[in-house]
Amino acid sequence: MATSDTATCADESPICPICLGAFNIPRQLTCMHCFCEHCIKSYIKSKASKVDDVDKIECPVCQTVVRRPQRVTSVESWISRLPVHSVLLSISSESKVNVIRRCDACQSRDVMKSAESYCVDCEEAMCIDCKVVHQHQKATKTHSIVCMEELARSPKIALKYATAFNCPEHDGEDIKFYCRNHRLACCVVCCGTSHKNCESVLDLKTEASTLLKEEDPGVIIESLKTLETHLNKFTEINNENINNLECQMNVVSAAIRDLRKKLNDALDEFEQKIKMDGKLIYKGDMIQKQEENHACLSLLNSIRNSRAVLEVVNQNGNTIQKFLVTDKTKWQLTSYSELIHEKFEKISKITLQLDVDPVLQSLMEGKFAKLVTNSEYKNFPLTIWKKPTKHWPLLAAAVYEVKGPYEESQRYTDLVCLTEDQVMLIDDYNNRCCLLDSSFCNISSYTLPDKPWSIRIFAAGEVVVSLRNKNQIQFLVVKDNTIRPTRMIQTRLPCWGIDVVGKGSIVVSGPNTAIKKCYWSVINDRGEETSYHEYGDRAWTNSYIALNALKTRVYISSWGTDSLLCFDILGSLLFVYNPCNLKGSFGITLDMDDYVYVVGRNSKNIHQLSPDGAVLQILTDGLPQFPVAITYNRSKNQLLLTNQSSLNRKIINVIKLG
Template sequence: MADRMILQVNLCLKQIKEKFEELGAVSLNLEVESDIKILLTQKSDIGRVSGKVTKERQIEMENVVKIKGPDDMTPAFIGVTYLQGDQLILADYNNKRVILLNSSYQYIACFTLPDNPRDVCVVDHQKVCVSLPLQKTLQFLCITSGAIKPTRKVQTRYECWGVASAGNGKIAVSSSCINGKCYWSLIKSTGKEMFYPFDCQCDLSATYVTLNSSCTRVYISVWRANSLYCFDMDGRMMYKYSADNLKKPFGVATDRDDNVYVVGRGSNNIHQLTSDGTPIRIITEGIPRGSMAVCFSNSLDRFLITNDSISDSINVFRLK
């Protein structure tokens, strides 16, 4: 009986593999009942199936959008995030403010900050968090009826650079690097901060941070180290990614399939990786010089990039 079941499982796996290859998938996840799992552990030659089904999609440049703000001041959009309804919030470093745009990239409102912002992330559908590194402060803002209003501030121990939602009101924060070490932290809704140091062999380096969709992995780019670091939520490093054609990595984001996109600011490209750090492709077409931040709208299958070569424009890409 057991041998017959093993043969059936082997046949099933063969059929799955053939379909899997036909789809051009990157990885596959197979859930089985507990009794079958026990049986499978007794047969080492069956093989192991893990991951999840994700079909590799094409990426095409859609357009370049010129952003018109409330005045003629030259912006530097160093951080960007999508809100509910596909509105956008951009952190304008040069003018110490954030700007709210509608889904057609038209100006709605702005809010002046006490210092130069570095990054911005969504906390929930109405709230965002902005990092102010020189003040070691996270500024929380509420967006309602087309207006931006401040709510609370949270002090951080180190300069806060990148920010990303970690779910349940928590914020993941990346710091600048000091004496060969970098720090990232989790800040709870109560304001309590948990620190996770790691070696990066560089100083005074900009960092950005993002998480996967299930908030179980943290990705941090360190531009002076020319590397992307991946951690679990307990601060253990899972891997470090670097490549000869990845220079000064800045913005980092994930799509709905948990693929990772890291912007090579110095190499004018984007490296697309699987969640475990396996390279998928290097995107060069349409990537502007001096690229900085990247963010995704999963509802639109679209991502965009800011840059400082044409600082009042953003480049929009579509996944097909």
């Protein structure tokens, strides 16, 4: 029993996620999701009778909090502050969708007139009367005015005058920079406030081409298509459930009629009761599945909108526009993946059947049969990122000596690239972390209160270090080439491996000595566990942990069993990599394409794996006697490797990726 919504889904034109219809003036929230002007206006009004009662709303798609601008006194003025997405407007017009743009000046006076022209300098739509006034004003008569039909007809022109590339935090400011530390595009005002202490803020005018090479729009477009496929599969299962409920209810009714022939009067009352129960179950489940389908369609259309915008920008936009839209869509992709993952965790196949008591002991009481529903859970695999066709080959390692006033013995158990030219190093023997320059010369160091093991970047200029003996995590800030402690949090269990999930969350791993098992868990920045997963026994002793770019996969090295384990973020084991030539698996890192690198300490090699655990290359040339920790330098596309050699521990190997 197909629904009308399914037919809408087949249309590839951009569709509003709220009304599931063609866009009518697509307005964009700060989270980059777009909605019809009247849809988002109705949504805001539904939250309270007065706009003063609404300080913030949640995006209907991703639930991101959108705050009300200051000095906004009406819903209409709030809506007018939201930028019109020119690209979606152009795409909708290309698809022959009836999109109406109102005159901005008239709308501010609560007068609704259709816009005929668009002022590029003022970034405002104008009716015929306002255009005449605009052209005769001394201050505006030299402004560039474009016909709305021309603006809507050509994606290239729409991109040229698009406001979607303005800073969402500061009105009227164009995005001109990109902060590598926060991985965010920003304006001049952002650079002077939120990113003033960041080490790597790039000018998009000169660096957009380089940055775009790191973010392939085609890969993200394919990933969005994959998400669409998953949502279509989800809808297909629900439609199958609806059909099954209807068909199997007919089967149940037929079974009831057969029983009635045998049971005569006693079945009269039973038939009515069973039919009533069946209708309630059928109606309730069908409504629920239809509601789930509607929510899926809303999310599906939002994904299509994101893909449509990225495809148009990728084909017609300049380099800066391509990068900005690609970068924004990448984070939307993460949000979509999490939402779809939640849906597939709950999806099940429903069947309806009649469960009859064979003894019929309570025949006259009408208790001889009941309706039951069976849910068969299906673990559908979600492949969000397609495997790239090429990977970076590992080249021979170059050896560099770590220079500084160090003791005779060191053991470098982990390291991380803070910036393009700075490396943070963990010295386990001397309870110390060291800041090195690009030549691996010591800049400064800090002595920790306990044995450190692993280090990761928590935020711009801030790192977290696991202290393995005291169940603690130390936060350190690096500023002006000086390392300073900021705070310490306590963990419930011994913490060895550590990585950062994002949004203030950290993933840790280690042994749970109380039950003689290994574990990994997600904690917040106060040390409170939000999830906990255990596996194996003490023989599976783990050492390092790393996450992929989307934070959907967790990789853990187990030196006790010479293995690399991969879990999804919910704790399900995806695969175990355990070849005969990997001995003493230690450090783990991932490159920009999510390829995995795991160090074999005792086998003296590095294994390069695909995200799904297929071995691609094993490097043995030029490595130290006992390699330990490894990290990826994104800006230079190279691996840095420490060692635990008894002859010389003060070296770092640099491995170029070809």
